[in-house]
Amino acid sequence: MTADTFRIGLAGLGTVGVGVIKILQTHADMIAARAGRKIEVLAISARDQGRDRGVDLSAYEWTENPERMAGDPRLDAVVEVMGGSDGPALSLVETALKARKPVVTANKALIATHGVRLAGLSDQTGTPLKFEAAVAGGIPVIKALRESFAGNRLNAVYGILNGTCNYILTEMRRTGRNFLDVLEEAQAKGYAEADPTFDIDGIDAAHKLSILTALGFGVKPDFPAMKIAGIRHVSAGDIDHAAELGYRIKLLGVARRLDDGKIVQSVEPCLVPEGHPLAAVDDVFNAVFVDGDFMGKEMLVGRGAGEGPTASAVVADLIDLVRGDRGPSFGVPVDDLVTATWAGPADIISGFYLHLNVLDKPGVLAAVSAILRDYNVSVEAMIQRGRNPDQPVSIVLTTHEARQADIDGACAEIAKLPQVTGSPCVMKLIEI
Amino acid sequence: MTADTFRIGLAGLGTVGVGVIKILQTHADMIAARAGRKIEVLAISARDQGRDRGVDLSAYEWTENPERMAGDPRLDAVVEVMGGSDGPALSLVETALKARKPVVTANKALIATHGVRLAGLSDQTGTPLKFEAAVAGGIPVIKALRESFAGNRLNAVYGILNGTCNYILTEMRRTGRNFLDVLEEAQAKGYAEADPTFDIDGIDAAHKLSILTALGFGVKPDFPAMKIAGIRHVSAGDIDHAAELGYRIKLLGVARRLDDGKIVQSVEPCLVPEGHPLAAVDDVFNAVFVDGDFMGKEMLVGRGAGEGPTASAVVADLIDLVRGDRGPSFGVPVDDLVTATWAGPADIISGFYLHLNVLDKPGVLAAVSAILRDYNVSVEAMIQRGRNPDQPVSIVLTTHEARQADIDGACAEIAKLPQVTGSPCVMKLIEI
Incomplete structure (x- = not known):
């Protein structure tokens, strides 16, 4: 030998x-x-x-x-x-x-x-x-997509693709501390780089997702086309509110195929229901969830980084x-990879989580509700904690399925209301 | 083409x-x-x-x-x-x-x-x-063991390998109903065969486990050597008691390598802590958990049966x-597969769950405790619900790590006590 x-x-x-x-x-x-x-x-x-x-x-x-x-x-x-x-x-x-x-x-x-x-x-x-x-x-996800799931047309590939972000969000939830505190601790423990930008702004997850999208849907990777949002703007309050509504916040890379063949591809913090298998994937663990037409739903969980894995x-x-x-690197010969038609805000339908900072003045809820109604957005649940006349309070709500473009339009108008301070924080709800 | x-x-x-x-x-x-x-x-x-x-x-x-x-x-x-x-x-x-x-x-x-x-x-x-x-x-576990994890020496491969049993145990927990009721329902729904023996007595899971053991540890499959127990004897009470102690009961196929190279291989209902990723795998889903020296812990979850998967x-x-x-079917050429030395009751160390049916008479707890002590078994937690003089009551306890042979010896003596009715029910605790 x-x-x-x-x-x-x-x-x-x-x-x-x-x-x-x-x-x-x-x-x-x-x-x-x-x-x-x-x-x-x-x-x-x-x-x-x-x-x-x-x-x-x-x-x-x-x-x-x-x-x-x-x-x-x-x-x-x-x-x-x-x-x-x-x-x-x-x-x-x-x-x-x-x-x-x-x-x-x-x-x-x-x-x-x-x-x-x-x-x-x-x-x-x-x-x-x-x-x-x-x-x-x-996690052997490349092999799974390229070989094990090759008899399936996939509906969706999504997952927790960055261990640093998952660690930070997990610690924020467990301790109630804010993002910057936990980031510092993660840096001290070696879970985050001295310059954490690539991780916390979602770039690292986006690189990975663009590879998964290509393998899962037979399309050319198109990194510049991806919508990317990181976790800097996720507050301790958001994590609390999400928990109260039965969700956990995870930075997800999501690729899914719409009925018309367009492909949604984004990296962003999302609200995952507590019963979803991804909700229990904590700390530095990664996980990829795949839904195929014959195989059904599968999940692979493990260590997404580090020397040994x-x-x-x-x-x-x-x-x-x-x-x-x-066998070809991306599952099919490069000449067979197609150029994806990426879904835009007018194509994407989802439930949403909205967090508004408002001044506690009469009429603010009515104004917000009217705007949402005008954009065909229907509210599912709402939390307004405490009263604090003329001072800042939070309004948190989840919506029924709505079009991303409508949510974007509504939020732009809501941000212009005199009682609203700062930009609304918007995150998607991921359903099972 | x-x-x-x-x-x-x-x-x-x-x-x-x-x-x-x-x-x-x-x-x-x-x-x-x-x-x-x-x-x-x-x-x-x-x-x-x-x-x-x-x-x-x-x-x-x-x-x-x-x-x-x-x-x-x-x-x-x-x-x-x-x-x-x-x-x-x-x-x-x-x-x-x-x-x-x-x-x-x-x-x-x-x-x-x-x-x-x-x-x-x-x-x-x-x-x-x-x-x-x-x-x-x-679930692409054969490929994962044969190819993806091939750079690792494995410590353990274990999992939920039978969807019928997992469905029955999940329904028993959700509804509080007993085994036979839920089995009948599973048969009506097509989740269990008219003759369910192969599934509920663990044979099906044992066939699968012997293949995983061979792939994971480079040993010849040895189905007759396997210890197999099914789920017929798991009672609604056991499921309740387990929940109270922070565990869920799952039929697990477990293969793990001991420090001396012997291999533990068994199919049996086990208590899985609620925080363990396998605890959340419910209904007809299967899952395989793998622990390797470089890769760390990974889990694959999905549909373990049915037409499409x-x-x-x-x-x-x-x-x-x-x-x-x-590449060879079992990961190495058959001539390189070794004959395993299987671990016996004297080798296996675990925490255990014991459920005894006793007549509520003075001195029964003292007698049980004395026997456990004589076999070097130390009790971690104990539940005795209610008082019912001279009538049957349940004693449920968990032990610290003990030798299987000692537990077996202690249970044989406990079964001979005049206050004890029926055989003690014994299940292993699986720790993360």
């Missing part, structure tokens, strides 16, 4: 790269039995050669320029875990595919941004491009490569 | 077989795009040719003896969905593999009983044998075949 070792070049020695080395070192024999050949790291590359990463790297060849791995005839595949949608990661993956060198990557930004072009190169050269680790870490997904892709995995 | 159609013979036209036909008819073009070739049914076989099954079968060749499909050179694969661990199903699969005809089966009894021999044939002849649909219907899994296997799926 050793004569036939599968040799890889590993570009990137951050958390994921180090995890890959640990798994391949720890489970060398088990993986050889499962894959049918030994898998060994031959060459490594990273920005800083000197740093101590807690693993023994002495057996591996150091490569200053990772792109050189693409042309190294001794390598059976390259693993790209450097990150970044452009720059060295893109050069390496592109050069490798052109040189017919199979690629495994954990790089969601790269695939969300350049996935169609790279998968096209993969199709043309017959060279596998695999990216299980790019979405939801150790993400590296586990990279190694699974490597074992697939060794076993002879074939 | 039509010149290169992938043609299958379908043996069995029950729920699953009809589902496979419906999916292949409904999604012919989509599946062709995903698989790279059209997939078409060429020949069918079933016991009763005349029966109306609600699908148009006129395009398919009727085959009286399904085994003849194995030698039909026009067929690229056979799908076995007849069921039964022996007889025609076994003959067909065996003959097909010998003739190098790839096989997809949904037959858990067949794989649990003859899996090693059949996978051995598959290895020898290089002919794929696939059985995603045999365990947990539409099970057929969806069969079609996924077919698409894999067309794409050129390779």
Whole structure:
């Protein structure tokens, strides 16, 4: 078996790269039995050669320029875990595919941004491009969509795709503290980056969702088309009000197909009913919920990030490569991916949650209600807590199904009312 | 593409077989795009040719003896969905593999009983044998264990593997009714068979678990070695008491590896803490929980039976075949599967739930407590409801971690006490 070792070049020695080395070192024999050949790291590359990463790297060849791995005839595949949608990661993956060198990557930004072009190169050269680790870490959702659910026409794919946001929202709910307090704590614990923008503003989840949408619906990933809202504006009060109404607030990536074939695609905080399986997915856990016409509803839950889970997904892709995995990166050849018609505010129908800050003056409820009525929005439940004449109070309400465009129109008018302070906070209700 | 159609013979036209036909008819073009070739049914076989099954079968060749499909050179694969661990199903699969005809089966009894021999044939002849649909219907757990989690050494695989039992236990909890009442209702609704033995006595779940154990731990399936208990003896009272103690009763298939390498494998009703993700999996849903050394804990939830979900899994296997799926049936070649050392009562340590029916006489609690103490069993919580001198009452208790052998010994002595009526009911507590 050793004569036939599968040799890889590993570009990137951050958390994921180090995890890959640990798994391949720890489970060398088990993986050889499962894959049918030994898998060994031959060459490594990273920005800083000197740093101590807690693993023994002495057996591996150091490569200053990772792109050189693409042309190294001794390598059976390259693993790209450097990150970044452009720059060295893109050069390496592109050069490798052109040189017919199979690629495994954990790089969601790269695939969300350049996935169609790279998968096209993969199709043309017959060279596998695999990216299980790019979405939801150790949860095998790419494989599930690409292979396990391939006999289904999907109605919806949605889920909790960012562990940092889920941790923050969970802690806010448990402790009643506000967003900034909990963010600081998450940073101290290492659950949030020093610059948390990518996570808390929904960009990371949006990269992942655009990959899921492509796989689930056979459309070209179109990251710029996505509606993205993060969790900065979710207040402790919103979480309280949601609980009182029987919901939990989760940052969800949602892709679903409307009857007319248009596709809704958005990342935004949503209200999930307490009985929904996603409502119980807390802390840093991720979960993906899939609804297909024959399979029905399924959910996959697990750790969406971190050294072990993400590296586990990279190694699974490597074992697939060794076993002879074939089939197109996005489930169908790139030429068969269609350009989606994205649903707009006039197409999207949902129940909504509205939170208004108003001055407690006579007539404010009547004014709000009249505007909602004029936009065909019907109220399902309303909370107004306490009385505080001429001072700020909150009005919270949920609506029956309404058109997004109508809600947007109504909120624009409501914001202009003299008694209303600040912008209304609007979130969708997700029903089972 | 039509010149290169992938043609299958379908043996069995029950729920699953009809589902496979419906999916292949409904999604012919989509599946062709995903698989790279059209997939078409060429020949069918079933016991009763005349029966109306609600699908148009006129395009398919009727085959009286399904085994003849194995030698039909026009067929690229056979799908076995007849069921039964022996007889025609076994003959067909065996003959097909010998003739190098790839096989997809949904037959858990067949794989649990003859899996090693059949996978051995598959290895020898290089002919794929696939059985995603045999365990947990539409939940892709076979693929997850065989491929996605292949870089991990697993600590445990356990789950809710029988929808009928989960429905019955869920309804018992919701309505407070007893087992036989709810079973009758489940039969009327079609959730339980007229002869429900296979489901409610745990046989069906045990077939599935022995397949999961083999895949998860690289051991030969050993169905006769499994400890199996069904749900007949779970009372409405047990469900109540469990709820009061913060648990839900679920029929679980549990496989886990002990520190000394022995493997625990059992199907039995267990108490799952309300915070555990499996506790919220209700009705006919199935779920599998997997704990691996790098990936951490993951859970897959979905429909474990029924036409659509099970057929969806069969079609996924077919698409894999067309794409050129390779790799051994049980994740490693059969020659690498080891003979497990199964854990016995002296090895298994767990918290336990005990329910005793006693006559309310002075000294009964003292006698029970003394026996538990003598067997090194320490009580965590105890419920004794009401007083009813000289009449039957229930004593319910949970223990701290204790050895199964000690619990068994203590219960045998407790059963001999003059104040105790009937056998103690014992169930394990599953911790997160």
